[in-house]
Amino acid sequence: METLVDAPIKDDHESPRWQKSTVVFVLGGPGSGKGTQCANVVEHFGYTHLSAGDLLRAEISSGSEFGAMIQSMIAEGRIVPSEITVKLLCEAMKESGNDKFLIDGFPRNQENRIVFENVAKIEPAFVLFFDCPEEELERRIMNRNQGREDDNIETIKKRFKVFVESTLPIVSYYESKGKLRKISAAKPSAEVFEAVKDLFASETGEGEARDHLNKKISV
Ligand SMILES: Nc1ncnc2c1ncn2[C@@H]1O[C@H](COP(=O)(O)OP(=O)(O)O)[C@@H](O)[C@H]1O
Ligand SMILES: Nc1ccn([C@@H]2O[C@H](COP(=O)(O)OP(=O)(O)O)[C@@H](O)[C@H]2O)c(=O)n1
Numbered sequence: 110m111e112t113l114v115d116a117p118i119k120d121d122h123e124s125p126r127w128q129k130s131t132v133v134f135v136l137g138g139p140g141s142g143k144g145t146q147c148a149n150v151v152e153h154f155g156y157t158h159l160s161a162g163d164l165l166r167a168e169i170s171s172g173s174e175f176g177a178m179i180q181s182m183i184a185e186g187r188i189v190p191s192e193i194t195v196k197l198l199c200e201a202m203k204e205s206g207n208d209k210f211l212i213d214g215f216p217r218n219q220e221n222r223i224v225f226e227n228v229a230k231i232e233p234a235f236v237l238f239f240d241c242p243e244e245e246l247e248r249r250i251m252n253r254n255q256g257r258e259d260d261n262i263e264t265i266k267k268r269f270k271v272f273v274e275s276t277l278p279i280v281s282y283y284e285s286k287g288k289l290r291k292i293s294a295a296k297p298s299a300e301v302f303e304a305v306k307d308l309f310a311s312e313t314g315e316g317e318a319r320d321h322l323n324k325k326i327s328v
């Protein structure tokens with residue numbers, strides 16, 4: 110029989126623990142360095158990195174009933190229906206046990222944003238935007254070498270168009286709400302991270318990076 114000791118911790122409030130998390134959305138054109146910089150933030154600030162694109166690719170590999178549809182949409186550079194992506198993100202948040210998340214490559218359009226708001230009921234603390242000229246994005250993607258089906262010149266052009274038409278309006282939306290933090294991403298990766306690090310230190314409290322590192326050293 111379940112005793113009080115091993116019973117799951119009950120939440121006194123209405124929303125479960127994961128819905129009280131801190132969320133930072135990470136946006137930028139394809140190839141702007143979202144994944145690269147998120148890995149650095151995880152290391153220094155203890156966030157959990159959730160890439161919407163990685164979750165969708167994992168869903169294809171898992172043999173999901175939606176796999177074929179997701180695969181064909183990614184191959185065309187189109188945005189997968191938000192119900193699927195939001196479900197994958199919320200499940201990953203629940204499973205992680207962490208309470209701070211970098212959500213990379215999301216929201217990519219207004220539908221993504223609205224469905225997330227309605228389902229997760231979480232507003233981002235702020236939105237990081239990596240700004241980079243298209244020629245540089247194209248160069249980086251063509252050199253990425255991760256074997257991605259959508260990293261070819263024809264699909265890249267389609268992804269740029271989707272970025273301008275669907276994602277830039279989201280960037281403007283968060284700018285109008287005072288939530289946008291824009292960082293120039295055209296510099297070498299280490300220099301971009303200096304700006305990212307300063308931003309996270311000032312947004313989340315000066316000592317947080319140091320505290321996280323101390324915790325890692327002491328265990
Ligand atoms: N600041 C940078 N300068 C040059 N190359 C970079 C930089 N940041 C990332 N890259 C490289 O560019 C490619 C795209 O980076 P990635 O982090 O996958 O971007 P995104 O997730 O935004 O598509 C990768 O091969 C990565 O190693
Ligand atoms: N919110 C999202 C994120 C990605 N995707 C799909 O996944 C593809 C790859 O996204 P990604 O974030 O991994 O790509 P990069 O910007 O990292 O190059 C996109 O072009 C979309 O087809 C989506 O439909 N919805």
Ligand SMILES: [Mg+2]
Binds near residue numbers: 143144160162214
């Ligand atoms: Mg990425």
